[in-house]
Amino acid sequence: MILITGGAGYIGSHTVLNFLKDNYDVLVFDNLETGHIETIEELKKAGNVTFEKGDLRNIEDIDRVFEKYHIETVIHFAAFALVGESVVEPAKYYRNNTVGTLNLLDTMVKHNVKSIIFSSTCATYGEPQYTPIDEKHPQNPINPYGASKLMVERIMSDYDAAYGLKSVKLRYFNVAGCDTQGRVGEWHEPETHLIPNILKSVFGEGKTFKIFGDDYQTPDGTCIRDYVNVEDLAQAHKLAYLWLKKENRSEVFNLGTENGNSVKEVFDACEKVLNQKINVEVAPRRPGDPATLYANANKAKSELHWNPERTLEHSIDTAYKFEQKLQKLK
Numbered sequence: 369m370i371l372i373t374g375g376a377g378y379i380g381s382h383t384v385l386n387f388l389k390d391n392y393d394v395l396v397f398d399n400l401e402t403g404h405i406e407t408i409e410e411l412k413k414a415g416n417v418t419f420e421k422g423d424l425r426n427i428e429d430i431d432r433v434f435e436k437y438h439i440e441t442v443i444h445f446a447a448f449a450l451v452g453e454s455v456v457e458p459a460k461y462y463r464n465n466t467v468g469t470l471n472l473l474d475t476m477v478k479h480n481v482k483s484i485i486f487s488s489t490c491a492t493y494g495e496p497q498y499t500p501i502d503e504k505h506p507q508n509p510i511n512p513y514g515a516s517k518l519m520v521e522r523i524m525s526d527y528d529a530a531y532g533l534k535s536v537k538l539r540y541f542n543v544a545g546c547d548t549q550g551r552v553g554e555w556h557e558p559e560t561h562l563i564p565n566i567l568k569s570v571f572g573e574g575k576t577f578k579i580f581g582d583d584y585q586t587p588d589g590t591c592i593r594d595y596v597n598v599e600d601l602a603q604a605h606k607l608a609y610l611w612l613k614k615e616n617r618s619e620v621f622n623l624g625t626e627n628g629n630s631v632k633e634v635f636d637a638c639e640k641v642l643n644q645k646i647n648v649e650v651a652p653r654r655p656g657d658p659a660t661l662y663a664n665a666n667k668a669k670s671e672l673h674w675n676p677e678r679t680l681e682h683s684i685d686t687a688y689k690f691e692q693k694l695q696k697l698k
């Protein structure tokens with residue numbers, strides 16, 4: 369059985385669907401703090417999913433699950449992921465993302481489960497010294513969220529040396545889009561990501577969409593990011609799982625499309641996909657936003673044979689359909 373922590377959340381739920389498609393038995397462990405029971409209900413319709421509610425900060429909750437089920441591998445998404453909040457409430461991030469993961473790793477060692485795929489982030493790199501960013505780029509996170517994830521990466525390397533626990537750390541860039549069939553999607557409250565926020569403004573939430581800064585050193589003056597589709601990302605987890613089974617060694621991979629898109633380009637693409645004008649205004653820059661961030665993902669392409677193929681337009685289209693579904697729940 370494959371244990372997926374955070375499987376009731378955005379990226380976790382898409383990865384559950386990807387594994388179910390190939391008839392794996394999946395166990396989801398989630399405290400539903402930012403995830404949703406409705407997502408679990410959708411997953412259950414798609415295949416053999418067991419759900420256990422529990423909290424990583426409670427080691428007894430994890431131990432209970434490892435006692436009860438035969439777990440082969442862990443895919444670990446559960447974490448808090450709001451950069452701004454992490455600056456205001458650092459303890460919340462270190463306790464959940466770092467200590468919570470430490471609890472998980474200790475329980476794995478105790479139960480002799482020796483492989484894990486981990487959701488890391490490009491936020492571990494901090495201010496880019498060069499782009500595209502490869503895995504060798506120095507890691508100097510500029511916020512507690514990135515630091516809480518970098519600590520986990522280091523703990524995982526130490527747990528490999530000490531206990532032979534093998535890990536694949538996947539450093540995602542900006543994740544976008546939703547399940548093509550509309551079963552699950554991006555459902556964050558509050559939402560801080562660009563595409564769902566542009567789309568929410570269409571439904572009158574916030575009414576006018578704000579671009580933070582149009583005076584960056586980029587061709588159109590707005591920030592450039594790398595938007596990787598969530599279903600492509602889910603597929604990378606499957607490939608990483610198969611790779612780890614075969615190679616049995618720890619590694620790190622960037623996951624991005626290697627294409628930068630500016631905020632303005634994403635906004636224009638939203639107007640095109642929706643075929644309507646969206647109100648927009650330019651606001652001052654936000655502190656800590658680098659001008660350009662995009663991945664060199666050659667390593668994932670050559671080692672994992674990962675081939676991200678879905679377009680930005682596809683991500684926007686699926687995100688819009690899921691947003692329509694969310695609006696009906698209100």
Ligand SMILES: NC(=O)c1ccc[n+]([C@@H]2O[C@H](COP(=O)([O-])OP(=O)(O)OC[C@H]3O[C@@H](n4cnc5c(N)ncnc54)[C@H](O)[C@@H]3O)[C@@H](O)[C@H]2O)c1
Nearest residue numbers: 374376377378379399400401402403423424446447487543
């Ligand atoms: N969304 C992105 O663009 C992005 C980019 C880089 C990295 N990541 C990482 O990917 C992972 C998933 O992100 P997401 O956007 O799907 O977030 P999400 O909030 O949608 O999902 C996280 C899930 O983990 C659960 N969870 C959190 N703390 C828990 C705990 N202590 N015990 C049990 N369950 C807990 C939540 O209830 C939720 O279902 C995170 O680790 C995040 O740091 C996300």
